[in-house]
Amino acid sequence: MATGQTGSIYDIGYRKYDGPRLGRAHAVRSLFLHSLRSSFGIGRGGRAKIAPLVLAAIACIPAVAIIAAQALFRQFPGGGALDDELPIRYDTYASTIGLFIILFCAAQAPDLFGRDQRHSLLSLYFARALRREDYALARLAGFMVAVFALQMLPHVVFFLGQVLLATDVLRGITDDLPEMAAVVVQALLTAGLLGGISMAISAFTRRRAYAVAGIIAAFIIPSIVAGIVIGIGSLGLGRWLVLLSPTSVLEGTNAFLFGTPAGGLFEGFILDVPDLAFFGAAAIGIATSVAVTIRRFRGITA
Amino acid sequence: MALISIRGLTKRYGTSVTALDALTVDIETRIVGLVGSNGAGKSTLLKILLGLIDSTSGEATVFDLDVKTHGTDIRQFVGYMPEHDCLPPDTTATDWVSHLALMSGLPRTAARERTAEVLRHVGLYEERYRAIGGYSTGMKQRVKLAQALVHDPRLLLLDEPTNGLDPSGRDEMLELVRRTGTEFGMAVIVASHLLNEIERVCTHLVAIEGGQLLRSAPLGDFTEQTGTLAVEVDEDAPRLAERLAGQGMSVALDGRAVLVALAGDQTYDLVRDAVAELGLPLLRIEARRHRLEDLFRDAPAGSGGAVPVASPVAGPPA
Numbered sequence: 001m002a003t004g005q006t007g008s009i010y011d012i013g014y015r016k017y018d019g020p021r022l023g024r025a026h027a028v029r030s031l032f033l034h035s036l037r038s039s040f041g042i043g044r045g046g047r048a049k050i051a052p053l054v055l056a057a058i059a060c061i062p063a064v065a066i067i068a069a070q071a072l073f074r075q076f077p078g079g080g081a082l083d084d085e086l087p088i089r090y091d092t093y094a095s096t097i098g099l100f101i102i103l104f105c106a107a108q109a110p111d112l113f114g115r116d117q118r119h120s121l122l123s124l125y126f127a128r129a130l131r132r133e134d135y136a137l138a139r140l141a142g143f144m145v146a147v148f149a150l151q152m153l154p155h156v157v158f159f160l161g162q163v164l165l166a167t168d169v170l171r172g173i174t175d176d177l178p179e180m181a182a183v184v185v186q187a188l189l190t191a192g193l194l195g196g197i198s199m200a201i202s203a204f205t206r207r208r209a210y211a212v213a214g215i216i217a218a219f220i221i222p223s224i225v226a227g228i229v230i231g232i233g234s235l236g237l238g239r240w241l242v243l244l245s246p247t248s249v250l251e252g253t254n255a256f257l258f259g260t261p262a263g264g265l266f267e268g269f270i271l272d273v274p275d276l277a278f279f280g281a282a283a284i285g286i287a288t289s290v291a292v293t294i295r296r297f298r299g300i301t302a
Numbered sequence: 303m304a305l306i307s308i309r310g311l312t313k314r315y316g317t318s319v320t321a322l323d324a325l326t327v328d329i330e331t332r333i334v335g336l337v338g339s340n341g342a343g344k345s346t347l348l349k350i351l352l353g354l355i356d357s358t359s360g361e362a363t364v365f366d367l368d369v370k371t372h373g374t375d376i377r378q379f380v381g382y383m384p385e386h387d388c389l390p391p392d393t394t395a396t397d398w399v400s401h402l403a404l405m406s407g408l409p410r411t412a413a414r415e416r417t418a419e420v421l422r423h424v425g426l427y428e429e430r431y432r433a434i435g436g437y438s439t440g441m442k443q444r445v446k447l448a449q450a451l452v453h454d455p456r457l458l459l460l461d462e463p464t465n466g467l468d469p470s471g472r473d474e475m476l477e478l479v480r481r482t483g484t485e486f487g488m489a490v491i492v493a494s495h496l497l498n499e500i501e502r503v504c505t506h507l508v509a510i511e512g513g514q515l516l517r518s519a520p521l522g523d524f525t526e527q528t529g530t531l532a533v534e535v536d537e538d539a540p541r542l543a544e545r546l547a548g549q550g551m552s553v554a555l556d557g558r559a560v561l562v563a564l565a566g567d568q569t570y571d572l573v574r575d576a577v578a579e580l581g582l583p584l585l586r587i588e589a590r591r592h593r594l595e596d597l598f599r600d601a602p603a604g605s606g607g608a609v610p611v612a613s614p615v616a617g618p619p620a
Contacts, residue, residue: 014423014486017416017454021407024374030404045392119390124449127352127382128405129374302354 027130028138035142039108051107052150059097060154062088067161074165090179091258093155094186098247101194102219104150109198110211112139117206123302136297140199140290148191155183182257189253189282193246194219196289203296223247239273243281252278304328305457305489306351311360313346313513321346323513324360329491333483335504335521336493343513344493345385348459352382364457378407381450385461389442391435395426398434399449406453413452420448424478439466443475451482458482458490464499476503530590531562533573536583545576564589 034043040056041048066088073082088096116122125135159180166172197218202211222245229241242248256275306329313322322343336344349355351364353373362369364376390398396417403413421430424444429437434445443466450458463479464472480503483490494500500507507524509516517524535542535558543560547553549572552563562573570587577584 014451014482015419016487017408017412019412020409021378021453022409023378023407026407026409027405030401030410034401034404043397115390120386120388121390123354123384123386124382124388124402125405126354127377127380127384128402129378129407130405131374302349 024129024131024134027128028134031125031130031135031138032142035112035139036145037142038112039143039146041108048111052104055100055104055107056150056153059100059150060157062093062096063154063158063161066158067165070161070165088158090155090158090176090183091254091260093158094151094183094190094254095251097151097154098250101147101151101190102216102247105147105194105198105219106212106215108146109143109195109215110202110205110208112143113199113202114206114208114211117300122297122300126302132297132300133294136203136294137290140196140293143199144191144195147195148187151187151190152183155180155187179258186250186254186257189286190250192286193250193282193289196286196293197246200289200292200296203293219246240277242273243277246285249278249281249285253282305330305365306491307361307363307366308347309361311347311350311362312358313343313350313355314358320513322350322357322360325510325513325515327508327515327518329508329518330506332489332506333480333504334489334491335500335507336491336510337497337500337507338495338510338516340495342495342510344495344510345461346513347510348382348461348491348493352377352380352459378453379456381453381455381458383446383450383458383460383463385465387442389434389437389445392433394433395421395430395437395445395448399445399452402449403452408453416452416454417448420452421445423451424448425474440468440471443467443471447475447478456488458488460490460492462494463492464494464496472499479503531564531569531573532556532586532588532590533560533562533577534558534585534588535560535577536585538580538582542576542580542582545580546573549576558585561590 037043038048040052041050066086070082070086074080116125122135126132130138159176162176163169163172166175198215201214201218205211205214226242226245226248229238232238242252252273252275256278308325308327308329311322311325312320314320325343325347336347338344346355350357351362351369353369353376356370365379367376369376393401399421400413400417403416404410408416424447426441426444426448429441434442437445443463447460447463450460460479464475467475476499479490479492482488483503483505492500492504501521504521506518506520508518509524533542539555539558539560543553543555546560546562551565551569551572554561562569573587
């Protein structure tokens with residue numbers, strides 16, 4: 001049968017496989033890791049890496065710049081005063097790079113679900129050792145962890161810089177550790193809320209452009225509404241509209257976690273919404289995104 | 303223990319479309335052809351067995367496991383080659399197939415090794431490091447087959463595997479299917495509407511029409527002799543038919559052919575004599591075999607829509 005024709009189907013000895021089969025857990029873990037890597041363009045060719053890596057680099061620029069400035073100013077008498085008046089701190093960093101997190105979501109989330117639908121790959125996934133819900137959750141979790149990593153990276157750079165600059169390294173660590181704890185929680189909420197909403201939107205369309213536009217709209221429009229609400233200074237039911245804006249919700253949780261008056265949009269205004277409401281809204285937002293995504297893939301025809 | 307056991311399987315879409323209608327059949331380990339016209343329910347059946355869609359009612363088991371409750375266990379050992387396009391254009395064959403191998407439960411190293419073996423096995427060499435978007439149709443079909451084989455399944459489900467292939471590609475694919483079933487110890491089910499291809503590789507046929515089982519039998523049953531003699535004359539076939547009916551034979555008319563029920567060797571002699579006496583130009587005397595196409599015609603199998611002829615001597619028409 002084997003006549004040496006290249007490109008023809010012939011048998012050169014098909015072998016049986018007697019090795020271990022690791023089942024559903026392994027499949028889910030593999031898909032999770034694959035999604036996490038895909039979020040940064042790893043494994044999909046050079047061009048896919050440009051957007052995420054550029055955004056990650058930009059997000060780190062303020063941290064690197066501040067560290068460099070601090071190191072520089074210390075060389076001059078009185079330069080240590082900068083340390084007391086840093087323009088960017090742990091509690092303000094998140095809103096500084098907030099836009100880049102949104103851009104990352106809009107750039108990367110559509111591909112994670114959209115590609116599989118665009119090329120009809122779902123039937124191959126669902127014909128494998130994992131369930132439909134597993135597929136949805138693995139991809140969702142992979143992206144959320146990617147967003148978490150993106151938010152944490154600049155903070156970690158900043159933290160390391162502060163520790164290295166400190167005269168007493170150990171004290172430097174213990175001073176900043178409580179702030180880092182707050183950073184971690186805020187990053188988790190950001191990953192869950194922004195990541196979840198982005199993925200939920202991208203689950204519903206195979207067209208990349210629609211998903212990108214949808215994600216940006218979902219974040220920007222409510223924040224404009226929130227801005228108006230705050231600007232008007234409404235004290236009635238209107239103030240609760242703020243909770244419909246994911247970015248505003250995250251501002252609220254950030255303020256609570258760092259014990260500072262809300263910055264960013266809220267700067268200078270009084271907003272009589274209880275802190276708990278922000279956390280409740282975040283939890284509801286995350287839970288809803290996850291539920292909607294699972295439901296979508298339960299019902300989709302493969 | 304049947305490999306696949308199906309009981310009363312029904313699938314309805316809304317109230318108007320019934321894809322499967324109380325289908326009941328057992329499928330054993332063999333190369334099984336699942337035949338039926340387009341829309342007969344073949345793809346629906348395969349998808350229900352895989353758990354890709356849920357049945358409306360009825361039961362199905364694969365490897366003695368219920369498809370509704372043990373889907374992931376079953377799918378570790380089932381390979382599926384869908385009919386439609388299902389390949390990402392910006393990924394290489396190696397990356398895609400090894401990714402799917404992981405999805406089927408293979409450890410990472412084993413996935414890589416099996417991917418390399420299986421891609422060589424289906425005939426993709428240097429091409430497997432190029433993105434799938436640049437492949438020809440034949441190469442894409444091979445990647446589809448490779449991803450179905452990579453985890454060494456016990457059951458292979460192929461939905462129209464020769465779709466889009468040129469004649470030599472079809473031959474190769476069918477040969478591979480045949481060898482997979484006979485040499486690799488894998489049960490194979492091939493769903494197709496191309497009966498002549500199915501005849502070449504399958505040993506057992508399950509024929510479905512309108513969501514119901516027409517027949518499930520070894521291939522030989524479908525193509526055995528019908529016990530009918532077809533006598534083709536160039537003119538005056540009705541006269542011959544009347545003469546033979548008058549001699550007590552069971553006769554039917556099918557265009558230019560007269561179909562005579564074979565009652566034994568003497569039938570041949572009687573027919574020959576009748577034709578000679580009438581002086582008709584004889585074209586052919588042929589013992590008719592069943593053809594697969596007969597299954598899907600409205601008339602009963604074997605008669606091919608023929609019209610019975612009443613015998614003037616005997617009683618009512620046969």
